[in-house]
Amino acid sequence: MKKINIKKLSACIYAAVIVLLAFLFFTNDFGLVDIRKTAVITGAGIDVAESGVEVTAQLAVPQPAEDGQTTKYLEVTGGGATVSDALNDINVKTGFYPKLVFCKLILLGESCARRNIIELLNYFFRDDYTHLTPQIAMCAGSAGDMVSSRPAFGSTSTEAIERLLSREAQKSGNVAGVRLKDIGIQTNSRSRACYMPYIVGEGGVAEEEGNASPSDRSDGGSPQESEQGGSGQGKNGAAGEKELVCNRAALFRGGIFAGVLSPEDTFALNALSDNIGQATLSCDVEDRIYSLNLRSCSGGAELRLEDGPRVALAFSALAQITDATGPSSPEADGDGVVHGPVLRDGEDRLKEMFTRLYGELVRLDCDALGVADMLYRGYRDRFDSFGEDVFKNARVECSVSLRSSG
Amino acid sequence: MIKNELSMRQTAVIMCVLGAASKLMLWPTSLASACGNALWLPPLVDTAVQTAAVWAVALIGSKTGKTLFELFSQSFTKPVACAIYALLSLFFVLSAVVPMSEQQLMVHEVFYDTIPSIWVFLPFFFFSVYAGSKGLTNAGRTAECCLPLFIVSMLFLLSLAVTECDFNLLLPVLDSPAGDIAKACFGGMHRSINGVYMAVFAGNFRYKRGDAAKISAACATGGIIVSAVCALFYAQYGELALTQYFAVAKLAVFSPVVALVGRLDLIAVYVLDAAILFSIVLNIQAAVYCMYCVTGREWHPLYSLLCNGALFAVTLLFNNSFALVQRAAESYLSVAAAAFTFALPALAWTAYAVAKAGNGRGRTAAAERGGK
Numbered sequence: 020m021k022k023i024n025i026k027k028l029s030a031c032i033y034a035a036v037i038v039l040l041a042f043l044f045f046t047n048d049f050g051l052v053d054i055r056k057t058a059v060i061t062g063a064g065i066d067v068a069e070s071g072v073e074v075t076a077q078l079a080v081p082q083p084a085e086d087g088q089t090t091k092y093l094e095v096t097g098g099g100a101t102v103s104d105a106l107n108d109i110n111v112k113t114g115f116y117p118k119l120v121f122c123k124l125i126l127l128g129e130s131c132a133r134r135n136i137i138e139l140l141n142y143f144f145r146d147d148y149t150h151l152t153p154q155i156a157m158c159a160g161s162a163g164d165m166v167s168s169r170p171a172f173g174s175t176s177t178e179a180i181e182r183l184l185s186r187e188a189q190k191s192g193n194v195a196g197v198r199l200k201d202i203g204i205q206t207n208s209r210s211r212a213c214y215m216p217y218i219v220g221e222g223g224v225a226e227e228e229g230n231a232s233p234s235d236r237s238d239g240g241s242p243q244e245s246e247q248g249g250s251g252q253g254k255n256g257a258a259g260e261k262e263l264v265c266n267r268a269a270l271f272r273g274g275i276f277a278g279v280l281s282p283e284d285t286f287a288l289n290a291l292s293d294n295i296g297q298a299t300l301s302c303d304v305e306d307r308i309y310s311l312n313l314r315s316c317s318g319g320a321e322l323r324l325e326d327g328p329r330v331a332l333a334f335s336a337l338a339q340i341t342d343a344t345g346p347s348s349p350e351a352d353g354d355g356v357v358h359g360p361v362l363r364d365g366e367d368r369l370k371e372m373f374t375r376l377y378g379e380l381v382r383l384d385c386d387a388l389g390v391a392d393m394l395y396r397g398y399r400d401r402f403d404s405f406g407e408d409v410f411k412n413a414r415v416e417c418s419v420s421l422r423s424s425g
Numbered sequence: 426m427i428k429n430e431l432s433m434r435q436t437a438v439i440m441c442v443l444g445a446a447s448k449l450m451l452w453p454t455s456l457a458s459a460c461g462n463a464l465w466l467p468p469l470v471d472t473a474v475q476t477a478a479v480w481a482v483a484l485i486g487s488k489t490g491k492t493l494f495e496l497f498s499q500s501f502t503k504p505v506a507c508a509i510y511a512l513l514s515l516f517f518v519l520s521a522v523v524p525m526s527e528q529q530l531m532v533h534e535v536f537y538d539t540i541p542s543i544w545v546f547l548p549f550f551f552f553s554v555y556a557g558s559k560g561l562t563n564a565g566r567t568a569e570c571c572l573p574l575f576i577v578s579m580l581f582l583l584s585l586a587v588t589e590c591d592f593n594l595l596l597p598v599l600d601s602p603a604g605d606i607a608k609a610c611f612g613g614m615h616r617s618i619n620g621v622y623m624a625v626f627a628g629n630f631r632y633k634r635g636d637a638a639k640i641s642a643a644c645a646t647g648g649i650i651v652s653a654v655c656a657l658f659y660a661q662y663g664e665l666a667l668t669q670y671f672a673v674a675k676l677a678v679f680s681p682v683v684a685l686v687g688r689l690d691l692i693a694v695y696v697l698d699a700a701i702l703f704s705i706v707l708n709i710q711a712a713v714y715c716m717y718c719v720t721g722r723e724w725h726p727l728y729s730l731l732c733n734g735a736l737f738a739v740t741l742l743f744n745n746s747f748a749l750v751q752r753a754a755e756s757y758l759s760v761a762a763a764a765f766t767f768a769l770p771a772l773a774w775t776a777y778a779v780a781k782a783g784n785g786r787g788r789t790a791a792a793e794r795g796g797k
Contacts, residue, residue, distance in 0.1 A: 034555060144668060147534055150678040151665065186681065200679065204594070204663040396596035 058093070058115030062124035062177030064162030065102065067134050073098045074105035075163030077177045078115060092175050094167040102142035119148045124177045124184075125155045125199060126218070128162030132276035137206055143199055151200035154184045156216040157269040165220055171262045183265045184216055190296035192289045192316075193282070195268040206274055209395040209407055210386040214288065217269040217279050220261035270385040277385040280376070287376040290318045290334055290369070291388060299341070302364040309361050310342040314424060322393040328405060328413035330390055332373045337424040338365060357423035370417040377415045386410045427725050428562035429714060431630040435565030437643035439626070440479065442575045443568050443704035444619045445647035447524040449673045450531050450701065452616055453655045455751070457666035459609035462594060463601040464666070465656040467609040471617035472648020474766060478620025479644045481770035482627050483637035485777050492628030493773055494718040500776035500783070507719045509772070513621070514715035516761055518732050520618055521708035522739050523754045525549070526747050528701055529740070535674040535694060543744050550733050552702070557709035557729030561629055564703075564710045571700040578693040578700075579650065583657065585677035585690055590660035612755035614762040619644045621762070624769045625711045673697055709733065 058078040066073045075096040097108030109115070131139055143149050158165045166176055173179030182188070189196035197215045205213035266282040280288065289295055295316050302309045313336035321331045338357045380387055390410035395402045405412075431439075448468065456464035482493070489496055497506035529546050556563065599606075623640070658672040661679065669675050677683055677690035709732050716728040743750050 036551075038552075144665070147670065150675065151662075151669075152678055152684070198679070200662065200665065203665045204591075207664040396593055399597035399600060 058113065060119050060122045061092075061175070062126065062166055062180070063122060064126040064128060064158075064164075064166035065131060065139055066128035066162050067130040067139070068098060070098055071100040072102055072105050072139065073163060074102055074109070075166045076106070076109055077166050077175060078113075079121070080115070094163075096163055102139065106142075119143075119146060122149055122153050123181055125153050126162040126166060126180065127155070127157045127215075128165075129157070129159055130161070131157065135274040136202070136271060136276070137274035140199065140202065144203055149199065151198065151203065153199050154181060155197055155199050155202055156180065156184060156218050156265065158218040158220070160220065165218065165261075165263075168220060168261045176261075176263075179263055180218065180265070183218070183263055189289070189294050192286050192295035192298035193266045195285055195289050195292075196294070202271075205389070206271070208389060208392040209402070210389045210391040210410075211273045211407070212271065212277075212386045212389070214268045214270050214280075214385075214387045216265045217267040218263055218265040219267070220263055268387075270380075270383055270387055272383075272385045278383045280379065283372055284376045284379050287369075287372040288387060290316065291320050291332055291373065291376075292318070298336075300338075300365055300368065302361050302368060304360045304364050306345075308344045309340050311338045311357065311361070311365050311421075312341045313338055313421070320388045320390065320393070322390055322397060322409075322413070324394075324398055324401060324405075328390075328394075328409050329416055330377070330388070330410065330413045331416045331418060332377065333418045334369055334373070335420040335422075338362060338421045339424045355424070357421075362421045362423065365421045366419040369419045369421075373417045373419075374415060381411050384411070427558075427560040427717070427723050429560050429629050429717075430562055431565040431626055433630055433633065433636045433639065435568055436623075436626050436630060437640050438568040438572050439564065439622065439707065440619050440640055441643040441647040441650075442571050442700060443564075443707050444475075444617075444622070444644060445650045446571070446575060446697065446700040447527075447704040448613075448616050448651045449654055449697070450524070450527040450671055451751075452613065452651070453658045453672035454666065454668075454670050455755075456609055456613070456655055457659055457662075459612065460601040460605045461664075462596070462659055463599055463606055464609075464659055465595075465652045466599070466606055467613050468617075468648055468652040468655060470606075470610045471613050472619075472645055472651070474614075475617045475619040475648070476641050476645045478766045478770050479623045480637055480641040482620065482623040482773055483632075483640050485770070485773045486627035487632035487637055489777060489780070490628065490632065492718075493624050493769070493776075495628065496773065496776045496780060500779035501772075510715040510718045513624070513765065514712045514719065516621070516758075516765060517708045517712035517715065518735055519754075519758055520615060520762070521705055521712075521732075521736060522750060523615065523758075524701070524705045524708075525736060526740070526743070526750055528698070528705060530747060531671045531674065532698070534671060535691070543741065546740065549702075550737050553706050553709055553736070554726070554729050554733045556703070556706045557713050557732060558726040559710070560725060561626065561710060561714055564707055567703045567706075571703050574696045575700045578696040579654075581693040582673060582676050582690060582697070583653070585680035585682060586657050586661060588681075589679040590657055591663070592660050594660050594663040595656060611759055611763070613759070614766065615754050615758040617648070618762050618766070619647070620766040621769060622707070622711060624765075624773070625714055627773075709736075 058080050060076045061079050062077045064075040066075070073096055075094055078093045078095060080091045080093060093113075095109050095113055097105040097110075097112060099105040099108050125140070125143060127136060127139065137144075140155075143153070144151070165180075168176050170176045170179035173182060184194055184196045186196065188194045195214055195216050197213070202213045202215065205211075266285055268280045268285040268288060270277040270280060286298070290298070295313075295318075297312060297314045298316060300311045300313055302311055316334070316336040318332075318334035321333065323329045323331060338361075339355070340357050340361070377388075386392075386407075388410065390413060391407045394405055394409050452468075453464060456467055460467065485493075485496070491499075494506050494510055497509060529549070533541065556567070654672060654676070658669075658676060659666050661676065662669050674691075674694050677693075678688075680690070683690055709729060712732050713725050713728040716731075717723060717725065739750075
């Protein structure tokens, strides 16, 4: 019988034990969590209140398998001087240990326009668990109410808003999808301006304000808090379902609210931010309205300094007619070619949109296109002479090119 | 019998993989804090210095075929060689403190929800005692094992990261004050000690023609990887990079793949962590080798236990004072690192010259005796 080498065996056992222990340490198997005491925050709404900050968190509470239900959603509101205090208040009220790892949405209420949003978001910038990945948006009325409301489409409001702000939705150019990281980077840039989607719950504020036209909302001032915004929807979603519309953008300069862009201006901003894949544009030629589908879109803003500062706004896309008013025939539509007058009208409309957007940004004193940042990064030596307000003094040139995809 | 033989390939892999791995945790954040969007430059400068030192020491090894300890003993007497290697041993132990603390923090931050008790970190020391007592041959083998892990995990993380980068954030190039960049280069010296490692490895493998150049190229490759990670990190976070700790765990979080599937990147971070673990243990292995040279006795387990005991004491003492440890390392350990990086090749060449002159004199004397 072969003799067992005790020395070799003990070395093997020692090696196996330390590998096992090291594996446990590096994979956090010491940190098992009791799911009955855990609440995963899927979205948070922040409102500014008299006492400081109110945070309404939508909690996904994992359920033990024996309950026959995988996840239960709760909305809990906590208050305090800071967001951290408010989250701690939630812990005090519920006993749940709130985890922000899965927080995918931060919603700022209208009342946040009274404060610097960077101060409000400071907790999320400091917190290492959110990773700056959550989508961020501002909403009309109370963020707490919106988070607690039951959406018309989707089981929870955070899920519905996340879908509204998804990359797929951004590709249409209607939504200005922005992450927490973008807010931090843009606010810390030389332009000091950032923007985020502005969500209105239909049946909520927009309706209550008498369906205010988008241009009415571009007032550049602090939005008024809706009186019914806070009471129209109960914290537990007692009121009816809301349709969420999110085709506007809220602008901020240095973290301070500057205004809300109209849907057309928001579309133009998205087109110039080169975020869109395909979009729809209406043209009016000879009393017929054509719906153009724009594909392979490419847009951007560029700063040039020859003969003084000039901002060149450029956009190009392939166009295809998807619909039109008036009579149509297979012979006329069959070739799929978008004719010159339709393309010219589409280009003119886009140029008009870009020019109006730029004027609106100048009026609101908000360099959302990042012109000052372009100056700093591209022409560092001339930054001091033109300064951060270069975008206000620059001439604007629009160049739009639509080509028929047929 | 503890073996210390290495091959050229193993040495090159150590220089490239283990040299780069331990720099990927907190250094990018420190560099962003020190010199903004020029954070990619200090790793390149430090690597250039280290590559020159590696080349100089490797060349000496190829000319003599001896370890530096043997060369110093021959040229400067054994007590001098022992003193140099005792200091080297202490230096290696101290050099392990910052990466070890960083790894502890990274694991707690990335893989844990709450900060666990310090005793949870004990398995690291069990592992370190075991691996530290195994000699340089073991270091070479583990480096070879780490090579595919490092390549796969880095490729995975970088490919996820690159799609979400805005390289405009790296502009304007070299806008940071030269003083800040120089300070960052100096502060990072305690992390870039490939030249000092080479002093330990020299003479422990058989040289062939061109080996010094190959090892130096591997060292430079490791530095370029670190610099690239720093650049990608800043291109993702811009000025927010200053507050984002543990770059490798943050590189891929914005990828659409991660958004869809979940933290898939953590698998790569786990794998990379294995390479980081071995890169920290390399310091212990080098310290143990130096102790063996000084004492001449193969008491590796005891030496490893001593080194790890010292590290454990430091961990207990400075558990919640990492910022202090980091500042001390940047201020004082970097001086020691710079001194060893520049002094060891100079001493090695001096020793070589002395030995050569001694041999020449010996041959002349022998010839004279033969003539008589």
